[in-house]
Amino acid sequence: MEGEATIPLFPLEVVLMPSMPLPLHIFEDRYKSMIGECLEQKKEFGVVCQEGGGMKKIGCTTRIAQILRRFDDGRLDIMTQGESRFVIQSIHEDKTYLQARVSYFDDEPEEMTDETNRLISDGIKLLEQFDIMTGTKRDYSLLSRLDQKTISFVISYNDEFTLEQKQKFLEMTSTIQRITESVQFLERLVQKAKLVQEIKEIIGGNGNLRRDVTKRLNQ
Numbered sequence: 001m002e003g004e005a006t007i008p009l010f011p012l013e014v015v016l017m018p019s020m021p022l023p024l025h026i027f028e029d030r031y032k033s034m035i036g037e038c039l040e041q042k043k044e045f046g047v048v049c050q051e052g053g054g055m056k057k058i059g060c061t062t063r064i065a066q067i068l069r070r071f072d073d074g075r076l077d078i079m080t081q082g083e084s085r086f087v088i089q090s091i092h093e094d095k096t097y098l099q100a101r102v103s104y105f106d107d108e109p110e111e112m113t114d115e116t117n118r119l120i121s122d123g124i125k126l127l128e129q130f131d132i133m134t135g136t137k138r139d140y141s142l143l144s145r146l147d148q149k150t151i152s153f154v155i156s157y158n159d160e161f162t163l164e165q166k167q168k169f170l171e172m173t174s175t176i177q178r179i180t181e182s183v184q185f186l187e188r189l190v191q192k193a194k195l196v197q198e199i200k201e202i203i204g205g206n207g208n209l210r211r212d213v214t215k216r217l218n219q
Contacts, residue, residue, distance in 0.1 A: 002104055004089070007043075007061060008034045009098040011050035015166035016060040016082045017153040022047065023068070026076040030096040035076060039064060046086060046100060049167055057088045058171050059102075082153075085170060107149055107175045116176050120148060123155045123183040126190050130158070133193045152178040160189050 010031065016022050026035050038045050048059030061083045068077040086102035093099075124143055131138055143154060156169035156178060165185060172178045 002106075004101060004103045006092065006099055006101050007086075008038065008045040008095075009059075009088075009091075009100045010034070010045055010047050011055050011098070012047055013049065013051055013163070014047065015049045015163055015170055016047040016062060017157050017166070017170055018060060018082045018085060019150050019153055020082045020157045021065075022062060022080045022082065024076075024078050024080060026078060029074075032074050032076070033095075034097040035064070035078065039067075044083060046102060047080075047082075048088070048100075049163060051163055056167060058085065058167070059088070060085050060170065105173065107178075108173050110174065110176055112148055112176070116148065116179060119179050119183050120151055123151065123179065123186060126183065126186045127155060127158075130160075130186065130190050130193065133190075133197070134160075148179065149175045152182060155179070155186060156182040158182075158186060158189070161185060 010024075014022065026032055034045060037043075044061040044063045046059050046061050049056045062080040063083060064078050065081045066079040068079055070076055084104050085106065086104050088100045088102055090101045091098060092101065124140060127138070127143075128140055130136075143151065146154070152175050153169075156166060161169075161182075169178050169182055
């Protein structure tokens with residue numbers, strides 16, 4: 001998406017990425033009003049990361065994909081899905097909820113090489129390994145059919161990545177750079193998870209706990 005627009009803004013302590021799901025529980029009156037307007041007018045709103053009292057300038061729009069539950073008091077459980085990235089140009093406070101004038105941006109065109117495709121394949125395998133360790137369910141056959149940019153966001157959206165890491169990946173305009181760095185981060189997570197599992201096995205195994213743990217930590 002290109003150009004500019006004025007959209008409702010929902011600051012949250014999360015980083016949303018294009019094509020990625022985000023479940024939300026809507027309970028504040030101002031956001032009940034905002035979501036009601038978005039449902040009625042079938043329009044998107046912007047999710048932007050707010051952490052430590054500060055709000056990032058770059059976020060991601062999302063549309064309401066499904067209403068999961070309506071409560072008698074007006075609260076809602078909804079499922080949303082990320083769409084387009086934006087930069088906040090100005091904030092408007094004339095409604096009960098924030099609005100922002102935003103400009104949209106996307107990744108720059110790049111030539112995907114054999115090395116990029118290898119990284120993507122490695123990333124999917126690492127993701128599967130990590131999902132097994134954490135008990136996460138995912139359709140890997142579907143994942144392998146996605147385009148490179150979307151796969152880069154899937155890997156970058158890992159729950160174990162910090163908000164700072166996710167925000168960095170969101171702001172990148174190079175698909176190749178995002179794939180490269182997110183796969184590197186994921187590889188470290190997998191190695192760390194394997195080490196934790198090995199230490200658990202040692203604790204439940206023999207009496208040489210200190211020696212074996214020290215040996216693995218120094219490898």
